[in-house]
Amino acid sequence: MQSLIDKIRQGRFFDFPGGVHPPGRKTLSNQDVIGKCTLPEHLYLTVKQHIGAPGQLQVKVGDEVLKGQPLTRSTNPFALPVHAPTSGKVTAIAPHVSAHPSGLAELSVEITPDGRDKWIELTPIPDYQQLPKTRIIEAICDAGIAGMGGAGFPTHIKVSPKKDVEFLVINGAECEPYITADDRLMREHAWQIRQGIDVLCHLLNPGHVLIAIEDNKPEAIQAMQVACQEKPDYIICPIPTKYPAGGEKQLIQVLTGREVPHGRLPIDVGIIMQNVGTCFAVADVIFTGKPLIQRVVTLTGEAMTKPCNVWALLGTPISHLLKHAGYEKAQQGVQRLIMGGPMMGFSLASEQIPVVKSTNCILAPTQQEMTLPEEEQACIRCSACADACPVNLLPQQMYWHSKAKELDKAQDYNLFDCIECGACAYVCPSQIPLVHYYRVAKAQIRQQEEEKQKADKARDRFEARKQRLEEEKAERELKHQQAAEARREAMHKQGDDPKSKVAAALARARKQQTSDETTAAPETADKVAAAIARAKARKAAVQQGDSAPSDTADTAAEDKQAKVAAAVARAKARKAATQQGDSAPSDTADTAAEDKQAKVAAAVARAKARKAAVQQGDSAPSDTADTAAEDKQAKVAAAVARAKARKAATQQGDSAPIDTADTAAEDKQAKEATASKSKTTKQVKPKDKVSTQVTTADTRVKPAPADDREEQKRQRVAAAIAKAKQQKAQKDRQQASSTADMPAEKVAQPLVEVDEQKKQRVAAAIAKAKARKAKLDMQSSADNQQDKTDE
Incomplete structure (x- = not known):
């Protein structure tokens, strides 16, 4: 280490690869002292002017602010506040064109100066050595100080490292052509720069302080030597002029011969670097309490009549500075303004771009001085x-x-x-x-x-x-x-126990299922036996009807007896099912069966009486009462046949329709026969009119004898009854076959419903028959009365 310090004191420095030697052109602006610029009409303070996060706004439109008042506050370690450069009023908070190569708009605070330039109350810290270092670092942060050399890195982060510092390097090289802001600052304010170095040394406690200045700035070198003569550890290092010797890594290599590794920082090799402008700003805040609100800006280029360095308030539009330097656009031909030097600067998109903390130069070259880039x-x-x-x-x-x-x-x-x-x-x-x-x-x-x-x-x-x-x-x-x-x-x-409850429930379900199956088995057998009995009865009735069509009343009686027997069997089955259930009424089926049996017996008796009357009336066809009785019996037979046909049609549904036309024809034929007999009876007159009636009858077709007509009528009725019974038997056989295949649970309910429907249809048929009988009786009485009147 001592040998390295000896080399540095002897002016034996290292070199870095590459580099160029462009013309400096520094004499254009470094001849005069740093001037002051007048207040612009508006100041545009960009909220973010450093590397890191923007601060949080503390003002709103319409607020009155004082010089040095913070407009934002730090809410992040990498956030820095921005302060009002002068007193005035906040007239807008909106995006404004920024100091960036893209010229994009960024959030800015617009202040209209009031001309008073009134400061806030300042709080300097002259006894900083007696205070904790954190208090000094906090003051630097609250002042909004960032790197003034162009990078804009927050200073309070740089001065609080976690590693030991061997060298504190103060960069005053200013290697960029045309720029003389640091040169004039060192010439005029070397003492304040040294005060800032003292504060940084108190915070960092470095082993050595190296102040690097290019050898093309002899006045600045002399001024800093005088200011640091009381500090033997502060070494002034005049380095060779070579671009870019002012770069951080290049300057470290020139002074110490150390190279910063890829992806690492200077602190990793024991070095921290600060710009002379940053040292001045640190001294300003510690010893005067002033935040960073202005900086030195070089206004140069042959297109300016008065190139110089000025103290420019942050937020000052470039157009206002150009006016101060006597910018003549006509000398350029094509307007060309550069922020920074000709090597690392960028062209400005607008004259309304404001000065920020890293702005060190505004260059306006002529076309002869700096040619435009070729294709x-x-x-x-x-x-x-x-x-x-x-x-x-x-x-x-x-x-x-x-x-x-x-x-x-x-x-x-x-x-x-x-x-x-x-x-x-x-x-x-x-x-x-x-x-x-x-x-x-x-x-x-x-x-x-x-x-x-x-x-x-x-x-x-x-x-x-x-x-x-x-x-x-x-x-x-x-x-x-x-x-x-x-x-x-x-x-x-x-x-x-839930498990025991589940087991009990399963046992009850199995028991109920077994009981249902045991109960359903005899019910199903009874129903099947009843269906078979009905089928046999129908078959026997059909066979008897074909062989003895004349015995109509006996056949009907036997058919009804078979039906009664089947109904009784069904009623017994329903009664057994009802007794096993809780909600079924008692003795309903037996009562209905007995009622039906009584009605059927009465009908059979009436049929036998009519049959005996018909047999007795064969030998006396001229008797009007016998004729009326036969007529009535024929109508009753026809009505019974129609009722049975309708009943069969209802049971068969769409699959076995009744021969409606045949039934209607037979009904019509029976009515015509009855009407013919009635007419013949009415035409019997007294003896004095016999010749006239005979004469009239001779002109007509001779009717068949009464025995033949009655025989034909009985045959038709028997045929209709046989046909209806055959259809009903076919329907019952189909129903019995389908019922036999079904479980007992599904058979019981439909059978009960069918029996109920059958009861209703039988009652309706009996009511209709009684009505027809009453009507025929009335008509017969009227005919007898008429006959007696005629006699």
Whole structure:
């Protein structure tokens, strides 16, 4: 270490690779002292003027502010406040064009000065050595001090390292052509700069302090030697003039011979660097209490009639500074304004761009002084850019990959080690703006990294939420299990075991199922036997009807007896089923069967009486009463046949329709026969009219004898009854076959319903028959009365 210090004191410095020697042109602006600029009409304070996060606004539109009043406050370690450069009124808080190569608008606070330039109450800290270091660092942060050399890194972060500092390097090289702001500051304010160095040494406690100044600034070197003569540990280092010797890594290499590794910081090699402008600002806040509200700005270029250095308030529009320096646009032809130097600066998109904390120069060159960039041509692979690169990079390869948007490959060539000094573009014979491509590629990579960070954070939030939901679900399930266990234990203590209850319920279900099957078996057998009995009865009735069609009343009686027997069997089956159920009424089926049997017996008796009357009336066809009785019997027989046909049609439904036309024809024929007999009876007159009636009858067709007509009538009635019985038998056989295949549970209910319907139809038929009988009796009485009247 001592040998290194001896070398430095002897002026034996190291060198860095590459570099260029452009014309300095510093004499344009360093001849006069730093001037003061008048207040502009409006000040535009960009909220974010440093590397890091913006502060939080503390003012609103319409507020009156004082000089030095904070407009924002720090809410983040990398956030710095912005202060009002003068007193006035906040007239707007809106986006305004910013000091950036893109010229994009950023949130800004517009202040209209009131001309009073009234300060807030200042709180200097002259006894800073007696206070904790954190108090000094906090004061530097609250003053909004950032790196004044151009990077804009927050100073309070730099002066609170976690490692030991061997060298504190004060950068006064100012290697960029045209810029003389630091030169004039060291000449005029060397003492205050040394005070700032004292404060930094108190905070960092470095082993040695190296103040580096390029050897083309002899007045600045002399002024700093005088200011630091009482501090033997402060070494003034006049370094060779070479661009970019003022770069952080290059200056460290020149002074100490140490190289900062890739991706590392100077503190990793025991070094911290501060700009002379930053030292001045630190002294200002500690010893006067003033925050950072102004800085020295170089106004230079042959297009200005009065190039100089001025104290410019932050937020001052560039147009106001150009006016102060006597800018003549006509000398340029095409307006061209550059913020910074010709090597690392950028063209301004508007004259309304405000001064920020990192603004050190406004350059307005003429066309003869600095020619416009020529059209970009193809790379000739001359390697001049690689020879000029002070970081030993390969600018040609980085250019190809950056232009092709191959960002990964560009990063493989250490793109972010590029300090954007512009030396490669300065020596390129093809006029390729290499630094432009590097800046664009860096911006795209940063954007991708930000999106990736957002995606990672979103993924982390999603996974955390998913884990939280799973934990909550597991906790709920555990609670449910514990509650179920508690219930089971409580029931077990009380003797109510859920398992025993389930077993008892299953046993009851099995028992009920067995009982239902046992009960259903005899019911099904009884019903099937009843169906078979009905089928046999119908078959016997049909056979008897074919062989003895004349015995109509006997056949009907036997058919009814069979039906009665079947109904009694069904009633017994229903009664048994009703007795087994809880809600079935008692003795209903027996009562209905007995009632029906009585009605059937009465009908059979009436039929036998009519048959005997018909047999007695064969020998006396002329008797009017006998004729009426036969007529009535025929109508009754026809009505019974129609009733049976309707009943069969109802039971068969759509599958066995009744021969309606035949039934209607037979009905009509029976009525005509009855009407013919009635007419013949009415035409019998007294003896004095016999000849007239005979004469009239001789002209007509001679009717058949009464015995023949009665025989034909009985045959038709018997045929109709046989047909109806046959259809009904067919329907019952189909129903019996379908019923036999069905379970007892499904058969019982339909049979009960069919019996009920059958009862209703029988009652209706009996009522209709009684009505017809009454009508025929009335008609017969009327005919007899008429006959007696005629006689």
